[in-house]
Amino acid sequence: xxxxxxxxxxxxxxxxxxxxxxxxxxxxxxxxxxxxxxxxxxxxxxxxxxxxxxxxxxxxxxxxxxxxxxxxxxxxxxxxxxxxxxxxxxxxxxxxxxxxxxxxxxxxxxxxxxxxxxxxxxxxxxxxxxxxxxxxxxxxxxxxxxxxxxxxxxxxxxxxxxxxxxxxxxxxxxxxxxxxxxxxxxxxxxxxxxxxxxxxxxxxxxxxxxxxxxxxxxxxxxxxxxxxxxxxxxxxxxxxxxxxxxxxxxxxxxxxxxxxxxxxxxxxxxxxxxxxxxxxxxxxxxxxxxxxxxxxxxxxxxxxxxxxxxxxx
Amino acid sequence: xxxxxxxxxxxxxxxxxxxxxxxxxxxxxxxxxxxxxxxxxxxxxxxxxxxxxxxxxxxxxxxxxxxxxxxxxxxxxxxxxxxxxxxxxxxxxxxxxxxxxxxxxxxxxxxxxxxxxxxxxxxxxxxxxxxxxxxxxxxxxxxxxxxxxxxxxxxxxxxxxxxxxxxxxxxxxxxxxxxxxxxxxxxxxxxxxxxxxxxxxxxxxxxxxxxxxxxxxxxxxxxxxxxxxxxxxxxxxxxxxxxxxxxxxxxxxxxxxxxxxxxxxxxxxxxxxxxxxxxxxxxxxxxxxxxxxxxxxxxxxxxxxxxxxxxxx
Numbered sequence: 001x002x003x004x005x006x007x008x009x010x011x012x013x014x015x016x017x018x019x020x021x022x023x024x025x026x027x028x029x030x031x032x033x034x035x036x037x038x039x040x041x042x043x044x045x046x047x048x049x050x051x052x053x054x055x056x057x058x059x060x061x062x063x064x065x066x067x068x069x070x071x072x073x074x075x076x077x078x079x080x081x082x083x084x085x086x087x088x089x090x091x092x093x094x095x096x097x098x099x100x101x102x103x104x105x106x107x108x109x110x111x112x113x114x115x116x117x118x119x120x121x122x123x124x125x126x127x128x129x130x131x132x133x134x135x136x137x138x139x140x141x142x143x144x145x146x147x148x149x150x151x152x153x154x155x156x157x158x159x160x161x162x163x164x165x166x167x168x169x170x171x172x173x174x175x176x177x178x179x180x181x182x183x184x185x186x187x188x189x190x191x192x193x194x195x196x197x198x199x200x201x202x203x204x205x206x207x208x209x210x211x212x213x214x215x216x217x218x219x220x221x222x223x224x225x226x227x228x229x230x231x232x233x234x235x236x237x238x239x240x241x242x243x244x245x246x247x248x249x250x251x252x253x254x255x256x257x258x259x260x261x262x263x264x265x266x267x268x269x270x271x272x273x274x275x276x277x278x279x280x281x282x283x284x285x286x287x288x289x290x291x292x293x294x295x296x297x298x299x300x301x302x303x304x305x306x307x308x309x310x311x312x313x
Numbered sequence: 314x315x316x317x318x319x320x321x322x323x324x325x326x327x328x329x330x331x332x333x334x335x336x337x338x339x340x341x342x343x344x345x346x347x348x349x350x351x352x353x354x355x356x357x358x359x360x361x362x363x364x365x366x367x368x369x370x371x372x373x374x375x376x377x378x379x380x381x382x383x384x385x386x387x388x389x390x391x392x393x394x395x396x397x398x399x400x401x402x403x404x405x406x407x408x409x410x411x412x413x414x415x416x417x418x419x420x421x422x423x424x425x426x427x428x429x430x431x432x433x434x435x436x437x438x439x440x441x442x443x444x445x446x447x448x449x450x451x452x453x454x455x456x457x458x459x460x461x462x463x464x465x466x467x468x469x470x471x472x473x474x475x476x477x478x479x480x481x482x483x484x485x486x487x488x489x490x491x492x493x494x495x496x497x498x499x500x501x502x503x504x505x506x507x508x509x510x511x512x513x514x515x516x517x518x519x520x521x522x523x524x525x526x527x528x529x530x531x532x533x534x535x536x537x538x539x540x541x542x543x544x545x546x547x548x549x550x551x552x553x554x555x556x557x558x559x560x561x562x563x564x565x566x567x568x569x570x571x572x573x574x575x576x577x578x579x580x581x582x583x584x585x586x587x588x589x590x591x592x593x594x595x596x597x598x599x600x601x602x603x604x605x606x607x608x609x610x611x612x613x614x615x616x617x618x619x620x621x622x623x624x625x626x
Contacts, residue, residue, distance in 0.1 A: 220554075
């Protein structure tokens with residue numbers, strides 16, 4: 001059923017990594033699928049009603065932040081100090097405006113703060129206490145630590161501390177999972193947007209900043225080409241400027257979305273040892289998922305047609 | 314006089330902006346020129362002796378940080394709180410390894426800390442107190458605020474506070490200058506490297522992070538193409554991923570260093586309202602300066618030949 005003349009679509013991810021069918025209970029898998037499904041439904045409805053891509057990706061990422069299954073917002077992993085430090089970014093492919101925040105401790109929806117940075121701060125990237133000061137001046141509520149607390153993540157911290165490991169949101173010693181959430185969208189007005197949010201790494205130290213708040217690494221959108229959101233071993237995504245590199249292969253190398261995403265994730269990224277994945281939607285509404293890990297939580301819907309939800313390869 | 318079979322070279326900048334001959338005293342101009350000259354001499358000597366590009370850019374940026382004329386290290390501008398928050402990054406074009414720090418308050422040479430992050434932290438980007446904690450664990454000395462104090466910058470803060478402006482290192486109301494320092498180099502082993510450092514914006518608030526510590530925006534190097542260091546209105550350099558975009562036009566668009574730098578600085582950047590400049594050196598040792606401002610403090614030397622020093626367009 002094609003509701004509009006113009007293409008539109010939404011794609012989301014909830015992290016990539018060693019997500020194996022044999023380690024997943026039926027109940028847990030059902031929870032992931034129903035949450036991914038609900039996010040897509042809400043964002044798709046917004047797009048059908050003529051909403052903008054930037055509103056759609058903000059909404060989708062906020063819903064993923066609010067869901068404790070994913071490592072962003074509520075459900076964020078713990079730092080070495082037993083707290084939370086969250087990062088997020090958002091980009092509008094029409095204006096090339098962008099906003100990002102890093103090392104956020106007490107804001108419910110970091111992606112909402114990233115958007116406020118984009119629209120109201122005169123800057124692109126605010127970090128740490130300064131970013132929170134800006135948030136409170138803009139009327140954001142200060143959440144206490146309890147809001148972000150989940151037993152599951154606390155157990156991960158204790159387990160990581162026992163093994164003295166800095167781990168990316170793993171659920172057991174055999175599982176490596178990059179906990180990030182993200183969304184990309186094309187609206188019926190031809191606008192692209194992307195957003196990404198994360199709680200970072202379990203047992204993280206030293207104010208580490210990953211790729212999520214870095215425009216061009218974790219998030220990029222340009223109406224001429226593509227919108228991209230990434231999840232993976234952030235350091236490698238930064239060094240390869242993954243999101244922007246996919247855009248620039250399409251802009252300067254005449255690659256299509258599949259060629260560009262595949263080359264960057266399977267060649268440029270693996271060459272330096274990076275693993276993870278990306279979601280992307282191009283200006284024609286073509287959606288592509290690319291990852292070099294056993295799985296990536298993901299879902300999409302194009303032109304109001306059937307919803308796709310995937311977890312494994 | 315060609316000392317080596319293999320090409321090598323060094324280029325540096327000390328910021329771009331409204332730098333006008335009519336506003337510059339002969340004495341001041343002489344100081345800038347002699348400092349730029351001394352930095353090039355030292356880095357060139359290192360390269361002639363077979364030193365690596367990464368050592369050359371680190372040395373050059375450290376010398377620029379130590380010189381109070383430039384807005385980085387000693388001579389950094391003041392934040393709204395009357396302190397200093399410095400950013401720096403460095404990248405090795407051979408390994409594509411990179412290091413970056415942001416919101417650093419008490420480290421003499423932020424570029425040195427960025428390199429330590431690259432080599433010892435397991436991460437790429439550390440910010441704020443966490444980054445300083447890492448620094449002290451690595452044996453960096455904690456400098457007190459007095460080290461970074463200069464009358465000139467303090468007057469700039471007072472002037473900015475009177476006009477309630479967040480300004481990028483301006484020296485009077487008619488002058489807009491982006492205070493950043495940077496270096497790019499090619500060594501005789503064919504390795505490229507880039508590094509950038511800044512004291513940020515006078516009267517800066519909210520933990521603002523500019524393009525300087527962002528790999529791909531302010532700094533990028535890849536032996537296949539080019540090494541780039543940027544200076545300018547950081548927010549726009551982030552949105553356009555300026556350094557990486559020059560690299561990707563060369564890698565994917567078959568542009569040469571001049572075409573790529575010119576297109577990115579004069580078209581992609583100005584299109585969204587950004588101003589500033591870049592220095593670049595390609596794998597063949599070709600050096601290029603590109604800026605869309607009236608001036609940029611810059612200098613270079615190729616293959617041990619004559620030193621070039623420039624300030625105005």
